[in-house]
Amino acid sequence: MKRIVIIGGGPAGYEAALVAAQLRADVTVVEADGAGGACVLSDCVPSKTFIASSEVVTGYRDTEEFGIDSDGLEAVTVDAAAVHARVKRLALAQSADVHSKLVKAGVTFVAGRARLGEDTLGHTHRVLVSPDSGDAEYPIEASTVLVATGATPRQLPTAVPDGERILTWRQVYDLPALPEHLVVVGSGVTGAEFASAYLAMGVPVTLVSSRDRVMPHEDADAAMAIEQVFRARGMTILNNSRADAVSRVGDGVEVRLSDGRTVTASHALIAVGSVPNTADLGLAEYGVTVADSGHVPVDRVSRTNVPGIYAAGDCTGVLPLASVAAMQGRIAMWHALGEAVVPLRLRTVAANVFTDPELATVGVSQDEVDDGRVQARQVMLPLAGNARAKMADLRDGFVKLFCRPASGQIIGGVVVAPKASELIMPITVAVENHMTVSQLAHTITIYPSLSGSVAEAARQLMWHDEE
Numbered sequence: 001m002k003r004i005v006i007i008g009g010g011p012a013g014y015e016a017a018l019v020a021a022q023l024r025a026d027v028t029v030v031e032a033d034g035a036g037g038a039c040v041l042s043d044c045v046p047s048k049t050f051i052a053s054s055e056v057v058t059g060y061r062d063t064e065e066f067g068i069d070s071d072g073l074e075a076v077t078v079d080a081a082a083v084h085a086r087v088k089r090l091a092l093a094q095s096a097d098v099h100s101k102l103v104k105a106g107v108t109f110v111a112g113r114a115r116l117g118e119d120t121l122g123h124t125h126r127v128l129v130s131p132d133s134g135d136a137e138y139p140i141e142a143s144t145v146l147v148a149t150g151a152t153p154r155q156l157p158t159a160v161p162d163g164e165r166i167l168t169w170r171q172v173y174d175l176p177a178l179p180e181h182l183v184v185v186g187s188g189v190t191g192a193e194f195a196s197a198y199l200a201m202g203v204p205v206t207l208v209s210s211r212d213r214v215m216p217h218e219d220a221d222a223a224m225a226i227e228q229v230f231r232a233r234g235m236t237i238l239n240n241s242r243a244d245a246v247s248r249v250g251d252g253v254e255v256r257l258s259d260g261r262t263v264t265a266s267h268a269l270i271a272v273g274s275v276p277n278t279a280d281l282g283l284a285e286y287g288v289t290v291a292d293s294g295h296v297p298v299d300r301v302s303r304t305n306v307p308g309i310y311a312a313g314d315c316t317g318v319l320p321l322a323s324v325a326a327m328q329g330r331i332a333m334w335h336a337l338g339e340a341v342v343p344l345r346l347r348t349v350a351a352n353v354f355t356d357p358e359l360a361t362v363g364v365s366q367d368e369v370d371d372g373r374v375q376a377r378q379v380m381l382p383l384a385g386n387a388r389a390k391m392a393d394l395r396d397g398f399v400k401l402f403c404r405p406a407s408g409q410i411i412g413g414v415v416v417a418p419k420a421s422e423l424i425m426p427i428t429v430a431v432e433n434h435m436t437v438s439q440l441a442h443t444i445t446i447y448p449s450l451s452g453s454v455a456e457a458a459r460q461l462m463w464h465d466e467e
Helices: 011-022 037-041 044-058 080-104 189-200 220-232 322-336 366-370 387-391 425-432 437-441 452-462
Strands: 003-007 026-031 108-116 125-131 138-142 144-147 151-153 182-185 205-208 236-238 243-249 252-257 262-265 267-270 274-276 309-311 351-353 358-363 377-382 398-403 410-417
Touching (some): 003 011, 003 108, 003 125, 003 138, 003 322, 011 026, 011 080, 011 144, 026 125, 037 044, 037 080, 044 189, 080 108, 125 144, 144 322, 182 189, 182 262, 205 262, 220 236, 220 398, 309 322, 358 425, 377 452, 398 452, 410 425, 425 437, 437 452
Parallel strands (some): 003 026, 182 205, 205 236
Antiparallel strands (some): 108 125, 252 262, 377 398, 398 410
């Protein structure tokens, strides 16, 4: 029986463990924070639960349009303590579910930390485990090691979080009340999501963006559509503005911008990316290549440069998505245990930004098409023309499709809409299975439905003349 040690119990680690256990390996998972790792306990699950509360508030917006008098958003109050308690409760419940699933599968779960030990002769790797129980460190000789240690919010030396007024996204759930005014430093995915959620809850929000638009790495049409919604709902967005420092001033904070301006608020949320948790693992000493950024480079089957040592998830820097981390972990185990495996294909990975409205993408990007790296025809349909959208009074958003010029094969798509994370699925299926716009166009959709716009976009591309 092969012995496998997995360092980290997040999506990459626990999904890998379930695959390895299913293939009858002896599996040990070592995790410092709890089953599910930071993703379940402090990052993805908590933030999306928090956003779910903000969506409930959004449901009271403009109800008069539907003939319903709800007294509007002004009548809605948000109990921050109750919201935060629900966030923590659901995170712990999800962690317990993951732990139960691992134990049921026969996986040994160790609360603690692990690192690679000295190189050994033969075909095993020595892993040194330090349990949180206080027991002495002990070695495990493993045929395969998977490093799945995730990442931690990046801190700026001039904006050190204190957990009270200057916060990382892991600390917001400890606030006793909602901020009176929140300044969000960083307009990437995380910054945009929290800015959107707090704005929906009635908190005045100032978003500091170092680029000319929010979410600069996302589809430009989609990002601009969401930025327009943000502005229309009262968010202050400071484009082309870089924060030099954030400091406590009395009962609030002051953000100093590089051009000399200052922004004052009650709280500041620092959302400037993450750094991989790869220090103190003994990787470099063991001969595992570690990039200057701290990430562990891997190939498409999750191998590092050292045979038998694999890595998966945010510590690899491939794509900071739980879905990708989980697939990297599964692929690592399939490969290590001799199963047939399809290398990771990022072209078919769908991603979603949980703002309001949401932004979902899959496949090729607009930038690749615009600069000629990918030849494609495209169409973009505003949701405002969709019958179901009119009934729900959805005026913002669109569906965009890309296809190959000659064959009509669907190679990408973008959706901006409520629950775009669900609406992207038919496009993802089409990209994954090399479907053509003709095949998608001939699929009968529910009427009325938002998904009807996906089929309608395909129908338009069927008859789109090449320019």
